[in-house]
Amino acid sequence: MNNLDCLIPIVAVVTDIRRDTPDVKTFRVVGLDGKKPFIHKPGQCAMLSIPGVGEALFSITSSPTNEKYLEFSIKKCGCVTEVLHSIEVGQQITLRGPYGRPFPVDTVFAKKDLLFVAGGIGLAPLRSVINYIRDKRENYGKVAVVYGARTAEDLVDYEEIEKEWKNVKDFDVYLTIDREQPDWTGHVGFVPNYVKEVGVPNTYTAVLCGPPIMIKFTLAGLLELGFKKENIYTTLELRMKCGIGKCGRCNVGDKYVCKDGPVFCMTELDELPDEY
Amino acid sequence: MQIQELVLHKAEEYLASGKVDRVLAWKKGETFYDNSPAIFTKDNLNGFVYNEFCAPNLSKYLVNESKKEGKILVFLKPCDTYSFNQLVSEHRIDREKIVVIGLECQGMLDEKKIYNLGFKRIEKVEDGLDNIIITADGQQVQIKREELLSVKCVDCKSKEFAVADETIVVNEMKQPDKNSRFSVVSELEKMTEEERFKFWQNELSKCIRCNACRNVCPACTCTHCVFDNNKSGIAGKANSDSFEEKLYHIIRAYHVAGRCTDCGECSRVCPESIPLHLINRKFIKDINDNYGEFQAGKTVSEHNPLVDYTKGDCEPKEMVGK
Amino acid sequence: MYKIKLSDLDKLYKAISEDYPLYLPIKKAGEVNYGLYGEDEEVSLTTLKTVKSPKDAFFPQSEDLVNFKVDGNKIEVIDVRKEEQPFVVMGVRACDFKAFDVLDRVFLVDPLDTFYQNKRNAAIVVTNACTEPEDSCFCKVFGIDASDPSGDITTFIIGENLFWRANTEKGNALTEKVKGLFTETDDKIVAEEQKAIREKINSLPNVNLDLTPFKDEMLDIFNSEKWGKLSEACLGCGACTFVCPTCQCFDIRELTKNDGTVSRFRCWDSCMYSDFTKTAGGQPRTTQMQRYRQRFMHKLVYYPENNEGVYSCVGCGRCVKSCPMHLNIVKVIKAFDKGGKDE
Numbered sequence: 001m002n003n004l005d006c007l008i009p010i011v012a013v014v015t016d017i018r019r020d021t022p023d024v025k026t027f028r029v030v031g032l033d034g035k036k037p038f039i040h041k042p043g044q045c046a047m048l049s050i051p052g053v054g055e056a057l058f059s060i061t062s063s064p065t066n067e068k069y070l071e072f073s074i075k076k077c078g079c080v081t082e083v084l085h086s087i088e089v090g091q092q093i094t095l096r097g098p099y100g101r102p103f104p105v106d107t108v109f110a111k112k113d114l115l116f117v118a119g120g121i122g123l124a125p126l127r128s129v130i131n132y133i134r135d136k137r138e139n140y141g142k143v144a145v146v147y148g149a150r151t152a153e154d155l156v157d158y159e160e161i162e163k164e165w166k167n168v169k170d171f172d173v174y175l176t177i178d179r180e181q182p183d184w185t186g187h188v189g190f191v192p193n194y195v196k197e198v199g200v201p202n203t204y205t206a207v208l209c210g211p212p213i214m215i216k217f218t219l220a221g222l223l224e225l226g227f228k229k230e231n232i233y234t235t236l237e238l239r240m241k242c243g244i245g246k247c248g249r250c251n252v253g254d255k256y257v258c259k260d261g262p263v264f265c266m267t268e269l270d271e272l273p274d275e276y
Numbered sequence: 277m278q279i280q281e282l283v284l285h286k287a288e289e290y291l292a293s294g295k296v297d298r299v300l301a302w303k304k305g306e307t308f309y310d311n312s313p314a315i316f317t318k319d320n321l322n323g324f325v326y327n328e329f330c331a332p333n334l335s336k337y338l339v340n341e342s343k344k345e346g347k348i349l350v351f352l353k354p355c356d357t358y359s360f361n362q363l364v365s366e367h368r369i370d371r372e373k374i375v376v377i378g379l380e381c382q383g384m385l386d387e388k389k390i391y392n393l394g395f396k397r398i399e400k401v402e403d404g405l406d407n408i409i410i411t412a413d414g415q416q417v418q419i420k421r422e423e424l425l426s427v428k429c430v431d432c433k434s435k436e437f438a439v440a441d442e443t444i445v446v447n448e449m450k451q452p453d454k455n456s457r458f459s460v461v462s463e464l465e466k467m468t469e470e471e472r473f474k475f476w477q478n479e480l481s482k483c484i485r486c487n488a489c490r491n492v493c494p495a496c497t498c499t500h501c502v503f504d505n506n507k508s509g510i511a512g513k514a515n516s517d518s519f520e521e522k523l524y525h526i527i528r529a530y531h532v533a534g535r536c537t538d539c540g541e542c543s544r545v546c547p548e549s550i551p552l553h554l555i556n557r558k559f560i561k562d563i564n565d566n567y568g569e570f571q572a573g574k575t576v577s578e579h580n581p582l583v584d585y586t587k588g589d590c591e592p593k594e595m596v597g598k
Numbered sequence: 599m600y601k602i603k604l605s606d607l608d609k610l611y612k613a614i615s616e617d618y619p620l621y622l623p624i625k626k627a628g629e630v631n632y633g634l635y636g637e638d639e640e641v642s643l644t645t646l647k648t649v650k651s652p653k654d655a656f657f658p659q660s661e662d663l664v665n666f667k668v669d670g671n672k673i674e675v676i677d678v679r680k681e682e683q684p685f686v687v688m689g690v691r692a693c694d695f696k697a698f699d700v701l702d703r704v705f706l707v708d709p710l711d712t713f714y715q716n717k718r719n720a721a722i723v724v725t726n727a728c729t730e731p732e733d734s735c736f737c738k739v740f741g742i743d744a745s746d747p748s749g750d751i752t753t754f755i756i757g758e759n760l761f762w763r764a765n766t767e768k769g770n771a772l773t774e775k776v777k778g779l780f781t782e783t784d785d786k787i788v789a790e791e792q793k794a795i796r797e798k799i800n801s802l803p804n805v806n807l808d809l810t811p812f813k814d815e816m817l818d819i820f821n822s823e824k825w826g827k828l829s830e831a832c833l834g835c836g837a838c839t840f841v842c843p844t845c846q847c848f849d850i851r852e853l854t855k856n857d858g859t860v861s862r863f864r865c866w867d868s869c870m871y872s873d874f875t876k877t878a879g880g881q882p883r884t885t886q887m888q889r890y891r892q893r894f895m896h897k898l899v900y901y902p903e904n905n906e907g908v909y910s911c912v913g914c915g916r917c918v919k920s921c922p923m924h925l926n927i928v929k930v931i932k933a934f935d936k937g938g939k940d941e
Contacts, residue, residue, distance in 0.1 A: 005712040007850075007864075008664045011673050051666035051673060051860040054852055078877070079506065092673040094666070212880075239877040241850045244709050247867070248847030249875060251896060252882075253816060254903035273820045273895075275882045306932065307733060307803065310924035313831040332831075332923055388919070396732045397801065478627045484650060484659065487871075488835035488922050504873050545922030547837050548629050548649055 006244045009049065009094035012037050015069065017089055020156045021149075024121055025085055026061065026073040029095065036069055037095055042105050042129040043235060043263045046097030047243050048072065049080065050087070056080040057240045057258070060098065061124045063131035073124040073156055099243040100262050103129050103207065103233065106139075112205045113141035117218050119191050119210025120149050123156045125235050125262075126209050134168055141170070144200045148176040148191040152184045174198050192217035202226035208234045219266065229266040236262045236276050252276050279380055279446050283326040283351060286377055286444060290349045291318040296375055297346030300337055302330040308401045309387035313337060326351065328403045331384035331426045333539050335359035335369075336494040342370040350374055353381035354449070355428075357438040358537035358573030359494035364439075365576040366535070368497050378440030380449055383421060383429040386544075390424060405447060427551065428540025431457045438574050458561045460554060480522050482548035489525075489542035489552050495532035502527075525552060533559040534582035537573040566590050599788065600762040600773070600780035607643070607760060611635050613776045614686055618722065621655055622688040623648050632687070643689050644755060646732055647916055651694050651843030655687045656717045657701060659840075660865035663713065663850065667859055676859075679713065682720035686772065690725045692747035693737040693914040697843035698723070700912065703905050704846050722768050725749035729756060729795060734915030736804035736928065742912060745795035756791045763788075804928050809909070811934040812898040819899055820891070824933050829890035831923040836868030838917040838926070839893070844910045847874075869893050894930045 016028035029048075031037040040046070040060050049055035056078070062071035076085045087093075103109065114133065118126050133140050145165065149155045155175060165173050176187040176194045187194060191214050202225050208215050215234055222232060238250040238257045245259030253272035255261065269276070287299045303314035304325040311325050313332050333356045341348050352360055357378060363369045382405060390398065395412040402409040407418045422430075435449035464472055490496045490503070502508045503524060510523070529536075538560055542552040563570050567581035567589065581589075602610055614620045615635045623642050624633035630645040632652045650659075665676040698718070705714035725747035728735070737744050746752070750769035754761040762780060764773040773780075799805060812819060839845040849867035854860050867874060869892050875883050883889050901910035911927055918926045 005663075005679070006709045007711070007713070008677060009675065011675055051668050051862065052852060052854050055850060055862075088671075091671040094673060094675065237877075238882060239875050241848070246704055246711060246846070246848075247850070247864075248869065248896075249849075249867075251892070251900065253820075253895075254900045271817070273817065275888070275892075305924050306928060310918070310926075310929075312924045314827075315830060337831075391732065396730050396798075397803075398733060482627055482629055482631065482649075484837075484840045486835050486837040486840045486868075488833065488837045491833040491835040492922050504871070506873070541922075545835075545837070547841055547920040548627075548631075550627075 006096065007242065009047065009055075009096040010037060011092050012095040014087060014089055014091045014093060017087070020073060020158075021154045023076045023085075024073055024154075024156050025076075026071055026157075027084070029070045029072065029093065030068070032092075036067060038070075038098060040064055040070070040098035041102030042132045043103040043125055044098040044100050044128075045243070045258070045262060046070070046072075046095055046099065048084070049094045050083055050091075051094060053083045054080045055094075055241075057099070057243055059125035059128070059235070059262070061127045063128050063135060065132055065135040073121065073127070075121040097243065099258055101260060103235075103263050105129060105132055109133075109205060110139055111141060113201070113203060114143050115195075115200045115204040115206040116143070116145045116147075117191060117195055117206060117208045117210070117214075118145070118147045119214040120154060121156060122208075122210030122214070123147055124209075126207060127157060129207065130165070134165070134171070137168065137171075142204075143168075143171045144174065144198065144204065145172070146174045146176070146191060146195050146198055148178070148189075148194060150178045151181060152177050152186075190214075190217075192221050196221045196225065199225075202228075205231045206233070208232065229270065232266040233263060234266065234269070236264060238276060279444065280326050282444050282446065283377075283379060284321065284324050286442070287316060287321065287324065287349065287351075290375065291316075291321075295347065296349040298341070298348045300334050300341060300348055300350040302326060302332065302334075302351075308398060309385075309390075315341070326379065328382070328385045328401075328408075329387065331386075331428065331544055333359055333492075333494060333541050335363055336492070336497070338369040338374060339363065339497055342373045347373050347375065349377060351377050351379050352437075352440070353379050353384075354435045354437050355381070355433060355537070355539050357440060358433075358571065359539050360573070361438045361576050362535060362537050362573035363494060363497070365573075366497070371576075376439055376441050378437040378443035378445075380443075380445040380447060381429075381435070382447065382449065383432060384426040385421075385424045386426040388549075390419075393419070426540075426544055427549075428544045428553070431459070433457055433538050433571070439576075458557065460551075461558050461561050464554065464558070476522070479550045480525060482550055483525070484548060485524070486547060488545040488547065490528060492541045492545045493528075493532065494537070494539060494541070495535045496528070525550075525555060529555040529559060532556060534563060534570075534580035535572050536560065537571070562595070566595050599783050599785045600777070601759045601783045602762065602780050604755065604758055604760055606779060607641070610760075610776060610779050611641060611688075612637070613779060614688070614772070617775060618772075619683070619685040620688060621652070621685065632689075643726065643760075644730075646691070646728060646730060647734075647914065647919065649916075649920070650841055651697060651914065651916065652687055652690050653694075653697060653701060653843050655685075655721060656698070656714050657705070657846065657848075660863050661713060662861055662863045664862050665859050666862065678861075679716065682716040684720050684722060686722045686724060688724040688726075688753075690723055690747070690749060691728055691914070692725065692742050692744040693735075693740075693912040694843050695723065695725050695747050695749055696737070696740070696742050696912045697914070700844040700901075700908065700910050701846055703908065722751070722772050723749040724751040724753060724769075724772075727752065727754045727792070727795065728799075729754065729791060731795070731799050731802060732915075733803055734918040735799070735802055735913065736807060736915060737913035738799055738802075738805040739807045739809065739931075740909055740911060740913050743796075744799060745792040754788050754791060756787055761785075761788050804913075807928065807931045808935045809898070809931065811936060812902070812931075816895075816899055816903070819934070820895060822934070825887050825891045828925065828930055828933055829887040832870070832886050832890045832925055833922055834870050834872060834886050834889065835922065836866075836870055837920045837922060839868040839870055840866060841916040841920045843912060843914055843916070844897070869896070890925075894927060897927065898931070 018026045061073040240250045240258045241247040245256040250257035290296045299316040302311045303323040309329045398412040400411040432452040536556040540553045620635040625640040625642045667674040705711040728744035750766045848864045897910040
């Protein structure tokens with residue numbers, strides 16, 4: 001009998017909880033031995049659970065270059081996330097993963113100029129890539145990040161962005177919020193429009209993550225600017241239960257989002273039924 | 277003219293005159309028995325069929341169909357008309373948009389009963405009213421209709437139409453014997469508690485939780501069933517604990533009590549042939565015994581005794597041990 | 599090749615069940631399903647189609663994955679897997695046997711599903727040739743020969759006898775244990791019967807279904823207007839998926855037991871159910887047509903795309919018999935047949 005089965009999780013412990021926005025918290029997780037539970041690649045996911053409540057799949061927000069712990073930025077929007085938002089430091093959780101195909105950070109992305117576009121909690125999966133690139137800065141070209149949220153309070157990782165990202169060389173950060181608010185001096189407007197205004201050259205490789213409507217209009221905008229579909233990537237989110245391509249739930253066309261994704265190139269998505 | 281042609285003509289006539297936009301009826305399948313409910317339009321009446329293998333009760337489809345634009349004609353067998361009325365009284369379907377044509381029914385047949393006679397390759401099944409002529413495995417045999425009736429048609433409740441704007445009846449429909457309807461329920465009542473528990477344990481242990489009984493049931497029209505609600509704590513899909521199946525079927529029976537018209541679809545569609553209709557029929561019998569005769573769906577105005585308080589209602593304690 | 603009189607089969611069942619748990623078609627309350635042999639059970643080996651397929655033997659309708667003890671903010675993981683003891687599944691038809699291969703390609707590919715694998719390895723499969731195939735059978739379409747199923751042992755019910763042929767080492771080992779009940783025989787009668795079976799199969803109505811349209815562009819099939827009409831009467835129940843020998847979708851759920859232990863189990867799920875793809879954030883398949891299409895696209899297009907052209911249907915015909923509204927895969931295949939009638 002095998003000692004391991006993918007469906008049997010390990011126990012991990014939450015060592016830090018940070019409130020990012022009114023409905024997003026970032027959880028720092030280590031194994032019971034105090035070490036990082038497993039090694040992952042940017043864009044991969046893991047199943048978290050509190051037994052008795054249920055399991056759910058979340059993208060790993062921390063960069064693989066972080067050797068101490070994993071981080072998950074989680075928005076409160078369902079049964080499991082609601083309970084996760086109520087836990088305190090020291091709470092044990094169960095964990096299995098990492099799952100899915102990561103962003104091609106060491107192959108396709110290497111040496112390229114990169115444009116990241118995120119909306120709301122959509123920054124969570126991209127933060128893993130962005131920080132990976134910051135830590136291996138010499139392997140990549142110029143970087144532009146366009147990130148927007150409904151309000152300034154909804155911008156995830158605002159502190160890290162302001163204090164750290166903005167100080168990196170050849171690393172431009174463009175923040176925007178949907179509507180004007182008193183204490184905000186930055187840009188106001190929707191992400192897809194802002195992407196066009198920023199005017200990043202169409203030779204960049206683009207990575208999108210956010211609500212479907214944002215993806216749709218940003219994609220259209222990028223194509224208008226002359227970006228090629230083979231240079232545009234996104235990450236999908238569907239209902240998943242097993243995380244290993246067996247339970248059938250995230251099946252779209254001949255792909256399983258949990259196993260063959262969640263990261264897809266736009267040319268791959270074009271070949272799939274429009275069901276994501 | 278045969279009933280099939282009359283029914284088709286009626287559909288054509290209504291569609292051609294523009295009195296209705298769509299017709300809800302049955303469509304011929306690939307073999308002698310596998311007819312399916314279907315929507316027909318003026319331009320496409322291909323495969324239109326009405327014969328002894330049109331058991332599906334079309335009433336429930338009207339919940340969605342009558343929300344759509346335009347008028348729709350529906351063909352209903354006598355027992356289906358009760359479901360229709362019940363749905364109208366529960367405001368689930370829009371009567372104004374629907375033309376009801378009542379159809380003669382001599383009792384629908386169950387292909388499974390034919391195959392269970394041992395036939396392997398069936399070429400043809402012909403309806404000779406009292407007898408059914410089967411051509412199969414190189415021979416021709418006549419079987420009495422009663423022996424091949426769908427479970428929902430055994431002990432038919434009535435051949436009267438509860439509602440119909442028009443009817444198509446060629447051959448006289450014999451009114452069923454009222455006494456036979458509850459005969460099986462009475463037998464179950466005569467059992468000891470242990471025997472009865474064993475009977476249901478045995479039957480319900482076959483349940484595969486496919487939800488066919490619920491999804492077909494014209495009385496089950498909740499937009500979000502409690503058994504599908506993850507927050508309900510009882511949204512089980514598992515059959516590991518056999519108590520769960522009992523709970524599922526018993527809760528369902530309670531929920532439709534007083535509203536179930538006894539159309540028998542639950543038993544007809546059960547892949548494991550669990551006689552689920554007997555649970556509902558027991559409730560109907562109890563309602564009759566305790567509150568006087570009541571047939572759900574007979575009218576759209578009469579209140580179901582379980583939701584209608586009268587001073588003459590018997591006390592719960594009087595029912596116990598009855 | 600060995601044989602045993604049908605009237606002596608009880609002795610065979612008893613002999614096998616002394617050494618192994620024995621699962622085979624058993625009649626209960628009028629219907630036949632695979633169940634554990636016991637002397638009081640009514641075995642029905644000649645039943646062509648059990649209501650549920652034998653996939654439960656490896657992929658039970660519900661099974662515990664793992665248990666948890668929760669104490670304050672502490673969690674203990676309890677591995678509930680036990681060493682699987684060898685067991686025998688008898689009476690498996692050729693279609694259902696092929697379905698094990700379809701399931702293997704899901705559960706035995708990396709990452710391995712040990713719950714499935716452990717049961718699969720522990721099983722001794724005794725197949726049973728279909729001497730009396732019926733109208734709803736169309737296994738031939740998928741290249742299955744119902745007259746000659748494989749498995750560890752193959753049996754044939756011919757006249758008054760059951761013929762027994764071991765195919766594998768596991769099969770030989772089981773045969774050795776029960777050989778005393780058999781008489782030796784040549785395979786002449788079996789060969790003749792096989793010929794007769796193949797003739798019967800060729801005369802069935804659905805054995806010449808054309809699958810080539812499903813090799814067309816995936817998106818063309820997906821976007822076909824035919825799905826609307828085909829799915830019109832679908833109730834969204836799970837009858838077809840639960841009786842199907844190849845359907846493998848499952849849900850993972852939890853149950854808190856009376857002693858506080860949390861049991862995490864998996865149970866069959868159905869892509870026909872409205873909540874199958876529902877998330878806190880949305881629902882990619884909002885109509886029954888989309889769900890219906892997913893089921894058949896998966897069986898006839900997506901699965902073959904990922905599995906060297908192997909279809910996720912074995913033509914057992916259970917869905918043909920059990921759909922409450924008589925919708926089934928045969929109608930889908932025929933609707934896409936270019937020579938067939940156009941809807």
